[in-house]
Protein backbone atom coordinates (compact mmCIF):
# COMPACT_ATOMS: atom_id res chain seq x y z
CA UNK A 295 0.00 0.00 0.00
CA UNK A 296 1.31 3.45 -0.91
CA UNK A 297 1.80 5.98 1.89
CA UNK A 298 -0.14 8.64 -0.03
CA UNK A 299 -2.65 7.87 -2.78
CA UNK A 300 -4.73 10.23 -4.88
CA UNK A 301 -7.48 8.75 -7.03
CA UNK A 302 -9.20 10.86 -9.69
CA UNK A 303 -8.93 14.05 -7.63
CA UNK A 304 -10.65 17.09 -9.16
CA UNK A 305 -11.26 20.57 -7.85
CA UNK A 306 -13.27 23.27 -9.59
CA UNK A 307 -13.58 26.85 -8.37
CA UNK A 308 -16.13 29.10 -10.07
CA UNK A 309 -16.35 26.82 -13.15
CA UNK A 310 -12.56 26.77 -13.48
CA UNK A 311 -10.95 23.37 -13.20
CA UNK A 312 -8.02 23.85 -10.80
CA UNK A 313 -7.14 20.15 -10.40
CA UNK A 314 -8.02 17.77 -13.21
CA UNK A 315 -8.47 14.09 -12.47
CA UNK A 316 -5.21 13.70 -10.55
CA UNK A 317 -4.16 10.16 -9.67
CA UNK A 318 -0.80 9.32 -8.13
CA UNK A 319 0.90 7.19 -5.48
CA UNK A 320 3.71 8.23 -3.18
CA UNK A 321 5.81 5.81 -1.16
CA UNK A 322 7.00 6.37 2.41
CA UNK A 323 10.59 7.55 2.80
CA UNK A 324 10.81 9.30 -0.55
CA UNK A 325 11.13 12.88 -1.79
CA UNK A 326 8.54 13.73 -4.44
CA UNK A 327 8.91 16.93 -6.40
CA UNK A 328 6.21 18.88 -8.24
CA UNK A 329 7.36 21.35 -10.90
CA UNK A 330 5.10 23.74 -12.75
CA UNK A 331 4.63 27.38 -13.68
CA UNK A 332 2.86 29.99 -11.55
CA UNK A 333 -0.81 29.22 -11.20
CA UNK A 334 -0.52 25.63 -12.45
CA UNK A 335 -2.10 24.13 -9.32
CA UNK A 336 0.82 23.08 -7.11
CA UNK A 337 -0.42 24.86 -4.01
CA UNK A 338 -3.98 23.63 -4.57
CA UNK A 339 -2.67 20.08 -4.92
CA UNK A 340 -0.92 20.43 -1.53
CA UNK A 341 -4.04 21.98 -0.01
CA UNK A 342 -5.99 18.95 -1.21
CA UNK A 343 -3.44 16.49 0.20
CA UNK A 344 -3.44 18.33 3.52
CA UNK A 345 -7.23 18.19 3.81
CA UNK A 346 -7.57 21.97 3.51
CA UNK A 347 -10.11 22.03 0.65
CA UNK A 348 -13.27 20.17 -0.24
CA UNK A 349 -12.79 18.07 -3.37
CA UNK A 350 -15.39 17.99 -6.14
CA UNK A 351 -14.40 14.47 -7.01
CA UNK A 352 -11.93 11.77 -6.02
CA UNK A 353 -10.27 10.39 -2.94
CA UNK A 354 -7.05 10.99 -1.03
CA UNK A 355 -5.60 8.56 1.49
CA UNK A 356 -2.58 9.06 3.73
CA UNK A 357 -1.28 6.03 5.57
CA UNK A 358 -4.55 4.27 4.82
CA UNK A 359 -6.66 7.06 6.30
CA UNK A 360 -9.08 8.92 4.07
CA UNK A 361 -8.39 12.65 4.01
CA UNK A 362 -11.27 15.07 3.94
CA UNK A 363 -11.69 18.72 4.83
CA UNK A 364 -10.23 19.20 8.31
CA UNK A 365 -8.99 15.61 8.66
CA UNK A 366 -5.31 16.52 8.73
CA UNK A 367 -5.10 16.61 12.53
CA UNK A 368 -5.00 12.81 12.38
CA UNK A 369 -1.70 12.84 10.47
CA UNK A 370 1.65 14.10 11.69
CA UNK A 371 2.42 16.79 9.11
CA UNK A 372 4.88 19.67 8.98
CA UNK A 373 4.28 22.23 6.28
CA UNK A 374 4.97 25.56 4.69
CA UNK A 375 2.25 26.70 2.36
CA UNK A 376 3.05 30.11 0.95
CA UNK A 377 4.19 32.72 3.48
CA UNK A 378 3.72 31.55 7.05
CA UNK A 379 2.33 33.96 9.58
CA UNK A 380 4.88 34.93 12.17
CA UNK A 381 4.26 37.50 14.87
CA UNK A 382 6.54 40.40 13.95
CA UNK A 383 6.97 41.76 17.46
CA UNK A 384 8.12 38.36 18.81
CA UNK A 385 11.66 37.02 18.55
CA UNK A 386 12.42 34.09 16.24
CA UNK A 387 12.61 31.71 19.20
CA UNK A 388 9.39 32.99 20.76
CA UNK A 389 7.57 32.55 17.44
CA UNK A 390 8.68 28.92 17.24
CA UNK A 391 7.80 28.34 20.92
CA UNK A 392 4.36 29.82 20.27
CA UNK A 393 3.79 27.50 17.29
CA UNK A 394 5.18 24.49 19.18
CA UNK A 395 2.71 25.15 22.00
CA UNK A 396 -0.17 24.25 19.65
CA UNK A 397 0.75 20.56 19.74
CA UNK A 398 2.87 20.77 22.89
CA UNK A 399 5.11 17.91 21.75
CA UNK A 400 8.50 19.61 21.81
CA UNK A 401 10.26 22.04 24.14
CA UNK A 402 12.95 24.69 23.83
CA UNK A 403 15.74 22.09 23.54
CA UNK A 404 14.29 20.56 20.36
CA UNK A 405 13.46 23.99 18.95
CA UNK A 406 17.05 25.15 19.41
CA UNK A 407 18.30 21.93 17.82
CA UNK A 408 16.09 22.59 14.80
CA UNK A 409 17.35 26.19 14.68
CA UNK A 410 20.88 24.92 14.08
CA UNK A 411 19.78 24.46 10.48
CA UNK A 412 20.90 27.58 8.56
CA UNK A 413 22.68 28.70 11.81
CA UNK A 414 19.49 30.41 12.92
CA UNK A 415 20.40 29.96 16.61
CA UNK A 416 22.55 33.08 16.18
CA UNK A 417 19.36 35.03 15.41
CA UNK A 418 17.06 33.44 17.99
CA UNK A 419 16.64 36.60 20.09
CA UNK A 420 16.04 38.93 17.14
CA UNK A 421 12.54 40.10 16.40
CA UNK A 422 11.04 38.69 13.23
CA UNK A 423 10.16 42.21 12.02
CA UNK A 424 13.87 42.80 11.44
CA UNK A 425 14.21 39.62 9.34
CA UNK A 426 14.88 39.59 5.60
CA UNK A 427 12.70 37.49 3.28
CA UNK A 428 15.33 34.74 3.26
CA UNK A 429 15.56 34.66 7.07
CA UNK A 430 11.77 34.41 7.35
CA UNK A 431 11.86 31.54 4.88
CA UNK A 432 14.56 29.78 6.93
CA UNK A 433 12.43 30.17 10.04
CA UNK A 434 9.42 28.80 8.14
CA UNK A 435 11.39 25.73 7.05
CA UNK A 436 12.62 25.17 10.62
CA UNK A 437 9.02 25.46 11.81
CA UNK A 438 7.96 22.82 9.27
CA UNK A 439 10.49 20.24 10.43
CA UNK A 440 11.04 20.99 14.12
CA UNK A 441 8.43 18.53 15.41
CA UNK A 442 9.99 15.57 13.59
CA UNK A 443 6.82 14.98 11.60
CA UNK A 444 6.47 11.90 9.39
CA UNK A 445 5.17 13.92 6.42
CA UNK A 446 6.75 17.21 5.36
CA UNK A 447 5.04 19.35 2.71
CA UNK A 448 7.06 22.28 1.39
CA UNK A 449 5.60 24.78 -1.08
CA UNK A 450 8.31 26.87 -2.75
CA UNK A 451 10.75 26.41 0.15
CA UNK A 452 13.68 27.98 -1.72
CA UNK A 453 11.96 31.35 -2.23
CA UNK A 454 14.36 34.03 -0.99
CA UNK A 455 17.14 31.55 -0.12
CA UNK A 456 20.70 32.13 -1.33
CA UNK A 457 22.62 29.37 -3.10
CA UNK A 458 24.42 28.04 0.01
CA UNK A 459 21.14 27.89 1.92
CA UNK A 460 19.49 25.98 -0.93
CA UNK A 461 22.29 23.39 -0.66
CA UNK A 462 21.86 23.25 3.12
CA UNK A 463 18.14 22.62 2.62
CA UNK A 464 18.76 19.91 0.01
CA UNK A 465 21.17 18.11 2.35
CA UNK A 466 18.70 18.32 5.23
CA UNK A 467 15.87 16.94 3.10
CA UNK A 468 18.01 13.99 2.01
CA UNK A 469 18.83 13.25 5.66
CA UNK A 470 15.17 13.41 6.63
CA UNK A 471 14.28 11.13 3.73
CA UNK A 472 17.00 8.66 4.78
CA UNK A 473 15.48 8.72 8.28
CA UNK A 474 12.18 7.54 6.78
CA UNK A 475 10.32 10.83 6.40
CA UNK A 476 8.12 11.41 3.37
CA UNK A 477 8.70 14.78 1.73
CA UNK A 478 6.64 16.61 -0.88
CA UNK A 479 8.18 19.71 -2.44
CA UNK A 480 6.73 22.09 -5.01
CA UNK A 481 8.73 24.63 -6.93
CA UNK A 482 8.88 26.44 -10.22
CA UNK A 483 12.66 25.97 -9.92
CA UNK A 484 13.28 22.81 -11.93
CA UNK A 485 16.94 22.60 -10.85
CA UNK A 486 16.11 22.32 -7.16
CA UNK A 487 13.48 19.65 -7.76
CA UNK A 488 15.70 17.65 -10.09
CA UNK A 489 18.57 17.77 -7.62
CA UNK A 490 16.64 16.61 -4.57
CA UNK A 491 13.57 14.61 -5.64
CA UNK A 492 13.44 10.83 -6.10
CA UNK A 493 10.31 11.22 -8.26
CA UNK A 494 9.31 14.28 -10.26
CA UNK A 495 5.80 15.23 -11.39
CA UNK A 496 4.94 18.05 -13.76
CA UNK A 497 1.93 20.22 -12.96
CA UNK A 498 0.29 22.06 -15.82
CA UNK A 499 -3.15 23.68 -15.78
CA UNK A 500 -4.22 21.38 -12.98
CA UNK A 501 -3.00 18.20 -14.66
CA UNK A 502 -0.27 16.20 -12.97
CA UNK A 503 1.95 13.98 -15.12
CA UNK A 504 5.14 12.01 -14.43
Ligand SMILES: Nc1ncnc2c1ncn2[C@@H]1O[C@H](COP(=O)(O)OP(=O)(O)OP(=O)(O)O)[C@@H](O)[C@H]1O
Pocket residue numbers: 307308312330331332333334335336337338339482
Ligand atom coordinates in the same frame (compact mmCIF):
# COMPACT_ATOMS: atom_id res chain seq x y z
N1 LIG B 1 -9.39 30.90 -3.74
C1 LIG B 1 -9.33 30.79 -5.05
N2 LIG B 1 -10.38 31.15 -5.83
C2 LIG B 1 -10.32 31.03 -7.18
N3 LIG B 1 -9.25 30.57 -7.83
C3 LIG B 1 -8.17 30.21 -7.13
C4 LIG B 1 -8.14 30.29 -5.69
N4 LIG B 1 -6.92 29.87 -5.26
C5 LIG B 1 -6.24 29.54 -6.37
N5 LIG B 1 -6.96 29.73 -7.48
C6 LIG B 1 -6.55 29.45 -8.87
O1 LIG B 1 -6.10 28.11 -8.93
C7 LIG B 1 -5.06 27.98 -9.88
C8 LIG B 1 -3.90 27.23 -9.23
O2 LIG B 1 -3.36 28.03 -8.21
P1 LIG B 1 -2.16 27.52 -7.31
O3 LIG B 1 -1.96 28.54 -6.23
O4 LIG B 1 -2.40 26.12 -6.89
O5 LIG B 1 -0.93 27.57 -8.32
P2 LIG B 1 0.62 27.31 -8.06
O6 LIG B 1 1.05 26.30 -9.05
O7 LIG B 1 0.87 27.02 -6.62
O8 LIG B 1 1.25 28.72 -8.44
P3 LIG B 1 2.52 29.53 -7.85
O9 LIG B 1 3.73 28.90 -8.45
O10 LIG B 1 2.29 30.89 -8.37
O11 LIG B 1 2.48 29.43 -6.36
C9 LIG B 1 -4.72 29.39 -10.35
O12 LIG B 1 -5.33 29.58 -11.58
C10 LIG B 1 -5.36 30.28 -9.30
O13 LIG B 1 -5.77 31.48 -9.89
